[in-house]
Amino acid sequence: xxxxxxxxxxxxxxxxxxxxxxxxxxxxxxxxxxxxxxxxxxxxxxxxxxxxxxxxxxxxxxxxxxxxxxxxxxxxxxxxxxxxxxxxxxxxxxxxxxxxxxxxxxxxxxxxxxxxxxxxxxxxxxxxxxxxxxxxxxxxxxxxxxxxxxxxxxxxxxxxxxxxxxxxxxxxxxxxxxxxxxxxxxxxxxxxxxxxxxxxxxxxxxxxxxxxxxxxxxxxxxxxxxxxxxxxxxxxxxxxxxxxxxx
Numbered sequence: 001x002x003x004x005x006x007x008x009x010x011x012x013x014x015x016x017x018x019x020x021x022x023x024x025x026x027x028x029x030x031x032x033x034x035x036x037x038x039x040x041x042x043x044x045x046x047x048x049x050x051x052x053x054x055x056x057x058x059x060x061x062x063x064x065x066x067x068x069x070x071x072x073x074x075x076x077x078x079x080x081x082x083x084x085x086x087x088x089x090x091x092x093x094x095x096x097x098x099x100x101x102x103x104x105x106x107x108x109x110x111x112x113x114x115x116x117x118x119x120x121x122x123x124x125x126x127x128x129x130x131x132x133x134x135x136x137x138x139x140x141x142x143x144x145x146x147x148x149x150x151x152x153x154x155x156x157x158x159x160x161x162x163x164x165x166x167x168x169x170x171x172x173x174x175x176x177x178x179x180x181x182x183x184x185x186x187x188x189x190x191x192x193x194x195x196x197x198x199x200x201x202x203x204x205x206x207x208x209x210x211x212x213x214x215x216x217x218x219x220x221x222x223x224x225x226x227x228x229x230x231x232x233x234x235x236x237x238x239x240x241x242x243x244x245x246x247x
Contacts, residue, residue, distance in 0.1 A: 009052070109144075111127075114127045123162065125166075126166050180211050
């Protein structure tokens with residue numbers, strides 16, 4: 001377990017903490033362990049209680065759940081997650097490396113794409129059909145990454161597969177980080193909660209991470225997929241900052 005998978009949150013309930021951590025790490029809430037560090041009691045019923053809780057990951061590998069959807073946009077069922085892809089053992093003639101696994105997947109999808117490993121140890125997809133491989137808001141490339149990891153785990157148990165397409169992920173992450181900070185400014189300026197457009201779990205995670213170190217705003221995911229979105233609202237410190245700025 002690394003410190004990357006431990007987080008301390010100030011929330012109103014343990015359920016709220018689990019929901020936030022689940023979005024940030026893109027894992028099933030059942031895999032999270034909650035420990036209450038401190039509790040601020042309600043004052044004559046005027047203010048709701050506030051908890052400081054520590055959330056940490058269970059013993060399973062947290063990264064394998066980053067992609068939660070199949071190629072057709074549906075969530076993989078329990079049988080799909082536990083039933084390995086057959087014939088992927090090197091001894092049986094199946095792919096024996098990350099690159100070979102991805103090339104096989106590309107071949108099955110009948111896409112014209114070049115597969116290379118970039119300097120960040122990510123597998124880069126480029127070529128005429130790269131746009132198809134990315135998909136709307138990156139949905140397809142996340143699904144491909146999920147399937148490739150299932151195949152690699154069955155064939156060799158090697159390192160995690162990470163897919164990119166000519167810097168798409170970095171560009172999208174930068175764009176989402178700018179959007180998050182812009183929305184935080186809007187919340188401070190208006191004093192109201194700002195709701196972003198519906199996003200995938202990966203995109204929501206980037207927004208949560210972009211603002212997690214700020215003390216004037218907090219983020220929450222609201223709604224149900226595919227309309228689940230991030231809400232950005234002022235904290236008590238943010239309300240004080242806004243009040244002092246208007247004087």
